[in-house]
Each structure stands twice: as C-alpha cells, then as structure tokens.
Amino acid sequence: MDKSNVGDLVLSEAQIQQGVEIVADKLNISFEDAVVITVVPGGILFTADLVRKLNFDIKMDYISCPHTPGDSNNQSEIVFHENISLDGQNVIMIDDAIESGGTMKRLVAHIADNYKVKSLSIATLFVKPGRVDIPVPQYFAYEMDNDDLLVGYGLPWQDKSRNIPYVSKLVK
Numbered sequence: 001m002d003k004s005n006v007g008d009l010v011l012s013e014a015q016i017q018q019g020v021e022i023v024a025d026k027l028n029i030s031f032e033d034a035v036v037i038t039v040v041p042g043g044i045l046f047t048a049d050l051v052r053k054l055n056f057d058i059k060m061d062y063i064s065c066p067h068t069p070g071d072s073n074n075q076s077e078i079v080f081h082e083n084i085s086l087d088g089q090n091v092i093m094i095d096d097a098i099e100s101g102g103t104m105k106r107l108v109a110h111i112a113d114n115y116k117v118k119s120l121s122i123a124t125l126f127v128k129p130g131r132v133d134i135p136v137p138q139y140f141a142y143e144m145d146n147d148d149l150l151v152g153y154g155l156p157w158q159d160k161s162r163n164i165p166y167v168s169k170l171v172k
C-alpha cells in the first residue's frame with residue numbers, strides 16, 4: 001500500500017476505539033431502538049465498530065452521496081433505496097466524520113423531507129471546525145481544532161487509503 005500521502009498521526013487506533021466507546025455510550029443513553037443508516041463508503045468502518053458496542057435494538061440500512069473530501073457544495077445524486085421503513089423510527093445517520101458538513105446536511109434534509117421519522121440524529125467519530133450548521137442532534141467523540149485534510153479509517157485520498165487503521169494528516 002502506497003502511504004506517500006500519509007503524514008502526521010491525528011488519531012491512533014487506540015484513540016479511535018476510545019472514540020467509538022464515547023459515541024456508543026452517548027447513543028446507549030439516548031436510544032432504546034433505532035435504524036442506523038451508514039453513509040457509504042466512508043462510514044462503513046466506523047459503523048462496523050460502533051454498532052457492536054450498542055446495547056439497543058437496531059436495524060441497518062445505507063445511503064450514498066459521492067463527494068470530494070472538504071467539498072461543502074456537493075450536488076451529486078443521493079442514492080437511498082429505503083430497504084427498511086423509516087416511518088415512526090429513530091434514525092441515526094452514521095459517517096466517519098463531519099468535515100465541511102455540506103454532504104451530511106443534504107443527506108439529513110433528504111431523510112427529513114421524504115420520510116416520517118420519529119427522530120433524526122448523526123453519529124460520527126469526529127467533527128471539524130467551520131462545518132455548516134446541521135439542525136439535528138450530533139453524537140461525536142472528538143472535535144478537531146483545524147481543517148487539515150485527513151486520510152485513513154474511512155477517509156480517502158483519490159479513492160484510496162480508506163483502509164488505513166488510523167487517521168493522519170494528508171500530505172499532497
């Protein structure tokens with residue numbers, strides 16, 4: 001695996017697992033059941049780690065809206081097949097991170113505008129500063145102190161490096 005674009009460590013594997021525990025604890029206090037919708041492909045790793053720590057009943061689905069990391073003006077097509085009915089359900093959108101927040105804001109609006117959910121919230125490992133306002137509860141472990149481009153643990157660079165088990169600064 002080419003790691004030439006992997007720079008300084010931001011979150012180690014241990015910190016990621018601590019973050020998963022933090023988010024799971026917050027969700028376990030707040031929910032008795034939910035439909036978790038993974039934002040694919042970025043949210044797959046965090047979802048897999050997170051759902052195994054949840055102690056309430058879940059149903060799982062996925063949604064996609066391809067974008068370029070850091071792009072707050074993503075206008076690509078949202079793909080959601082609603083494999084599980086969302087009517088009257090608590091819905092938790094899960095992604096690896098909220099960077100600019102533009103894509104997640106669109107995804108949240110899509111679910112809120114098209115389905116009669118009981119509640120809608122977001123769960124991510126971390127959020128970045130300067131993100132757009134998303135008007136739903138957000139459960140996260142870490143708030144980054146800068147907007148550096150990051151890679152690893154679901155975060156890609158040129159559609160590669162998602163499988164790096166830690167998060168690092170991107171070196172261009």
